[in-house]
Amino acid sequence: MATTHYSLLLFTISLLFLQSLCIQTNQSTFISLIKQSLSGPFMSSWALPCSGDTCFCTFPGIGCDDNGIVFKLDLSSRSLAGEFPPGICSYLPKLRVLRLDHNDIRSGFPVDVLNCSFLEVLNMSCSGLTGTLPDFSPLQSLRSLDLSNNFFSGDFPLSITNLTNIEAINFNQNPGFRFWKLPEDITRLTKLKLLILSTSSMRGDIPPWVGNMTSLTDLELSGNLLTGSIPATLGKLHNLQFLEIYYNRLTGVIPEELGNLTKLIDIDLSGNELSGQIPEKLCELPELEVLQAYSNKLTGGIPQVLCNSTTLTILSIYRNSLSGQVPPELGKYSGLVVLELSENQFSGELPAETCAGGQLLYFLALGNFFSGSLPESLGYCRSLIRFRVNDNQLRGSVPESIFSLPHVSIIDLSFNLLQGSIPKSIAGAKNLSGLFLQNNQISGSLPIQISWASGLVKIDLSNNMLSGPIPAEISSLSKLNQLSLQGNMLDSPIPPSLSSLKSLNVLNLSNNLLTGEIPESLCDLLPNSLDFSNNRLSGPVPIPLLKEGLIESVSGNPSLCVPIHLNLTDHLLPLCPQPSLRKRLNNIWVIGLSIMLSMFGILLLAKRWIHKRNQEEEQDGISSSSSFSYDVTSFHKLSFDQHEIVEALIDKNIVGHGGSGTVYKIELSNGERVAVKKLWSRKVKDGSSDHLSFDRELRSEVETLGSIRHKNIVKLYCCFSSLDSNLLVYEYMPNGNLWDALHNEWSFLDWPARHRIALGIAQGLAYLHHDLLFPIVHRDIKTSNILLDASFEPKVADFGIAKVLQARDHDHDSTTTVIAGTYGYLAPEYAYTFKATTKCDVYSFGVVLMELITGKKPNEPEFGENRDIIRWVSSKIASREGETEVLDKRLSWSPFKDEMIQVLRIALRCTCSSPGLRPSMNEVVQLLIEADPFKSDSINSPSSKFKAKNPT
Structure with a gap:
């Protein structure tokens, strides 16, 4: 009998040994499969083949028990890419921990994981996973499940309610799920401490039975479509430390019962429609660190008891x-x-x-x-x-x-109603980017020390009582893009040195007591917004200002004059004094010769027109009786007339076709070039007759572009409208659009050029969003709508679907309900709000930034099904190596990789799925300035201990 038992023991030991040996062999095989399937620098640390049956246990990321059995595989944040090999639990049957988060797993969820019966921790967050999710019921040992920040679609996996040992569930930022409601079965998870279901397409109300989940320490349901009121039963969650239900559609009051959550550290109720008062009991909580309830309808005051915290x-x-x-x-x-x-x-x-x-x-x-x-x-x-x-x-x-x-x-x-002066001590504000003192009673002079605050981007001191000179030293503020000094009592000449402010977009010196002439050098700042009206300026108005149609910007200066005869200005400004008799006689000869040449030119023009009239009719469908019957609306002083434009609308001048019409490149007789967009009007019914009218998009573009001037916004010279067609005449952009410059094989932009383009676009958008009386939302920002001039300076174009927001405060996110934009650039909130805001432009600009950084298009086959550039980039940025991996390979030699990564991080902020987390365009401009590739020093600022969702 003893012999039998002894034999059985030996057999069992032998069987276990063979089983262990078999497992070790399988483990080694799977480790090899992982190295073959996933690529990245980290894989070089797995030196295969290696000596010994369990030598892989020494590899980083692999954990083995005393018998050499793998129980942990942790490849998180390793910048790996590829498809995870199948059969994981056949090879690693004792696996308890699997972490693949912050990599680029180019496939759906690895369903073989469901066979890992011992699995306790599964983390695949930020891995770029797509597709649907399986039934998780087999994973009965699972304690922690984190699939956040992926791109899953289909039905939400309600099977998680069967995981009775689960302690942490995180599905944050998976907006692709179908709409679903929180099931009551989830209350069976009595061990559950962390439940994060933010931005997961949840709808309905917050059920009162959630209050029965008393093990919860963290409950986050933000960014969904939750309605109804906050249930008072949440006050029973006595272990709760974090409660985040912001960005929903919740109504009603904040329950007084939330004051029972004595362990609460952070509560965020922002972005809902809550009313009533802030409960005093909530403000008494002994451990409360964060109280956020912005953008609601709360009334009453701040409880006095909050001062005791x-x-x-x-x-x-x-x-x-x-x-x-x-x-x-x-x-x-x-x-x-x-x-x-x-x-x-x-x-x-x-x-x-x-x-x-x-x-x-x-x-x-x-x-x-x-x-x-x-x-x-x-x-x-x-x-x-x-x-x-x-x-x-x-x-x-x-x-x-x-x-x-x-x-x-x-x-x-x-x-x-503030008083006092601007002190010399402002020189110490080394990090100051925006100084806004407008509409106060600030007096005294403007100290030259303001020029030592070298980070200044915007200065608005308008409508105060400042006097004395404008310091010429302001010209050293190289980042300055707005200088508004109007409505003061400044009484010096205009410093010519201001022309060196190459980033300046707005210069308003109107309604002061300025004297002397307008410096010719300031014309270098055109076509930006300049205003010198209502001063005591004298002498001739520089001709470039007149050509720009800026006569109103110099009005109210009785001693100014125009050096040339312009009908447009006769009633506003006189001609400058005539020169001496001899000079006048010389001028007569010049004028006479000019008239003769003009007559000769007119005869040639008439002959040319008669010769081409029939050809014109055949090619463009414009009859001879209406060829020149255009109404002209001009926004700048024109050096051409409608005849010259209409004659040139022939096939050989066509440079492109779009959804809104045909674009021509026309070389004028004076050697200048313009671009003409020709649009056909649409018929609309008017009573019993038909008539042709402005297309709505054309009218929007004309009204928008005609009223603004900025160096990074394309210049609209004029509009010709007739019964047959409408013509928009723009400045010509010889380097085409940014899409072609980035994505055509024949073109290449180095990083400094790309950064300069990004900054220019941002400055143009910041002007539209923040510097106008009413903000303008472009609504179709994309690289094909960014044009490049001869020096590759970018100009935002195509305002056909732009929207002027009638908002009191430029910082508000006012909305419009017209659906517009281009796939790949559209902000995700369109999917459920159908509203465009300034933050939608910020999102689209973030996509443009990613194109500039990666050299890739918004949608590429290599990104995989249902993925775009944002998801592709997001899956690769967990580590510095991952960030470097997404940079345009054509820039691999660039010495500016740190600056490129800076801009990449700006792009990621711009493309946050929640609009409130995106920066404003003013902030983007500042961030891009700080990422200047040729910047010699960095701006030091204290590190933030928090991440504000939407700082004002």
């Missing part, structure tokens, strides 16, 4: 209807980092203790009814980055120390 770091409640006085000691006992009170109805004085902890980065209180003076204490808040208190009723002098804060990026005190 020793943990609060972020309070973001802007864009509500809150009122009353802000408790003066708010932030006194906690290290407050962000205070956002903007766009409410607060009154009284600004809180003075907010920077007591010395950590405040954002103080934003614009658009309220605050009165009194600016707290002196804020001038000593050296951590401050953004300070905006504009559109209030503040009085008194501005503390000098505010102007010299070392890290501050934006100071906006505009539209108040």
Whole structure:
């Protein structure tokens, strides 16, 4: 009997040995398969073949037990690409941990994982996975499932409700699922602590039974289509630390019962339609660090008890209807980092203790009814980055120390009743990019020390009481793109040195007491917005200003004159004094000769027209009786007439066809070239008769382009309209469009050129979004709508579907309900809102940035099915090597890779799926300036401890 038992024991040991040996052999085979299937520099660390049956256990990312059995495979953030090999659990039957996150797995979900009966941790987030998901029920040992930031489609896997041992579920940022509702079966997951289902196409309400999931420590349902009210039963989740339900459509009040969540650290209810007051009990929570409820309909005031908090770091409640006085000691006992009170109805004085902890980065209180003076204490808040208190009723002098804060990026005190002067200490504001003091009572002179704040991009000091000269030293502000000094009492000549501000888009010096002549050199800034009206300027108006049709911009200067006779200006400005008699006689000869040459030219033109009239009729369908019957609307001084344009509309001058018409390149008799877009009008019924009218897109383009001037927006010279057709005459762009420059084999742009193009586009869009009375949303930003002039300066074109937003505040995301745009560039929110905002332009610009960085088109076969450039890039950026991998291979030699990666990160911010997380175009301009490939030094700023979703 003992012999039998002994034999059986030996047999069992032998069997286990053989089984272990077989497993080890299989494991080695699978390790080899992984190395063959996935590519990336990391794979070189797996030196195969290696000596010994379990030598692979020493490889990075592989974990083995004492018997050499693999229980962990962790390849997260290794910049790997390829298809994961099948059969994983046949080769690694004891696998408990599988992490493939932050790689580029070019296939769907690896269904063989379902056979891993011991699997406890599965993380495949940010892996570029597509397709549908399987039934997860077989994975009964699973404790953590993370499939966030992928591109799954089809039905949401409700089978997760069968995973009774699960503790963490994360499906964040998977917007491709079909609409679904949270099933009550999920309450069976009694061990569940973390439930993240943000941006996963969930709809319906938040069911009251969620309050029964008392093990939850983190509940995130943001960015969905949830409706109804917040159930009071959430107050039963006594272990909850994080509650994020922002960007939904929730209504009703904030339940008082949320004040029972004594372990709560972070609550975000923003971007809903919540009403009522902020519960006092919620503000008493002992561990609360973050309270965000912006963009709702909340009323009442800030509970006084919030001042007692020793943990609060972020309070973001802007864009509500809150009122009353802000408790003066708010932030006194906690290290407050962000205070956002903007766009409410607060009154009284600004809180003075907010920077007591010395950590405040954002103080934003614009658009309220605050009165009194600016707290002196804020001038000593050296951590401050953004300070905006504009559109209030503040009085008194501005503390000098505010102007010299070392890290501050934006100071906006505009539209108040503030007094005092701009101190010389502004020289210390080395990180200042925007100074906005317009519509106050600021007096004194403009100190030359302002030119030492070398980061300045925008200066608006308009409608104050400034006097004295305009410092010539301002010309050293190389990044400046806006200088608005109108409505003051400045009384010097205009410094010619301003012409060296090559980035300047807006120069407004109107309504001052400026004297002397308009410097000819300022014409170098054309075609940007220039305004010198209503001053005491004298002498001749530079001819380029007249050619640009800027006569209104020099009006109100009685001593100005025009050097040449122009009918357009006769009623506004006189001719300049005539020269001496001898010079006049010489001029007579010149004029006579000019008349003779003109007559000769007219005869030739008439002969040419008669000769080509029939050909013109055949080619263009325009009859002789209507060839020249165009109504002309001009926006600049023209050097041609309709006859010359119409005659040149022949086949040999066609350079392109589009959905809206035909484009011609025309060389004028004066040697200049223009581009003409010819559109046929559409018939519309008018009573009993038919008539032809402006196409809506044409009218939009004319109204939009005719009213704006910017060096990065294509110039519309004029519009010719007739009963048969409409012609738009533009400046000609000899280097075509950016699409061809990037994607044609015959062209190549180095990185400095691409960066310059990106910055120019951004400046043009920032002008449209922020520098006009009413913002303009382009709605079709793409590389084919970016034209390049002779020096490859970019110009935004094709405003056929642009929309002017009748919004009070340029920073608002006003909307329009017309669907527009181009596939590959459309912001994802179109899928469920059908609304275009300025943030839609930001998204499209982010796609353009990715084209510039990668050299790839928005949609390429190599990206895989249902994937675009954004998803492709996102799957490769987990590590620095991954970021480098997406850079255009034609730029592999470039010494500017760090700067390219900087711009890549800007592109990723611009293309965030949530609009509120995207920067404004003003911010994008600043970020691109900081990524200048030839920048010699970096701007140091304090590191942020938070990521604001939508800072004002």
